[in-house]
Amino acid sequence: MKKHNDIEKILVSEEEIRSAVSTLAKKITEDYESSPRQLLLIGILKGSVIFLADLMREIGIPAEIEFMKVSSYGDSTTPGHLNITLDLPQLDLSGYDVLVVEDIIDSGRTLSFLCNYLHQRGAASVRTVTMLDKPSRREVAFVPDYTGKVIPNHFAVGYGLDYAQKYRDLPYIGVLKEDVYKTGS
Ligand code: IMP
Ligand code: MG
Secondary structure (H helix, E strand, C coil), X not given: CCCCCCEEEEEEXXXXXXXXXXXXXXXXXXXXXXXXXXXXXXXXXXXXXHHHHHHHHHCCCCXXXXXXXXXXXXXXXXXXXEEEEECCCCCCHHHEEEEEEEEEECCCHHHHHHHHXXXXXXXXXXXXXXXXXXXXXXXXXXXXXXXXXXXXXXXXXXXXXXXXXXXXXXXXXXXXXXXXXXXXX
């Protein structure tokens, strides 16, 4: 089975991704190049890994990287119950400009929770960059500082984004065929 067969349509092509990453990196470079602090990119596992890898190579100033993982617990009808399942090492964040790198913002809960946490941990500054945003799905007010593409209310896969842990390896961002959800295969 070829990995492209389950895709109904492409939402963001490889070329559009490259161009969005380059625009984001340019803006981020401009905004941080005169800061006296160290830039720290924090990738949220697993969805952000490909975006983070591309973005950090385009950013024109030195950046360190760390990773965090956040999971929701309890039943999904009680939103807001988030758990950090991979935390930062014991790191004094007061010397860092933190930029959280996310694949997609949906309800906004993950990033608003993480930004609060990182402020509590003493980060000198905290901003967010997301490859994709679905603002129509917000449950809490949250506006990212840098956005690659705003997309309509579709479930997106590829370029790091998964459905049941699959499709992260697609080089573009697409929408799955409906029968993939139905049959679960
Ligand atoms: P939020 O807390 O609702 O903003 O959740 C964002 C997280 O939900 C992302 O980091 C993704 O892991 C996941 N997610 C939301 N929408 C999609 C999608 O369209 N495709 C894949 N994952 C998604
Ligand atoms: Mg995620």
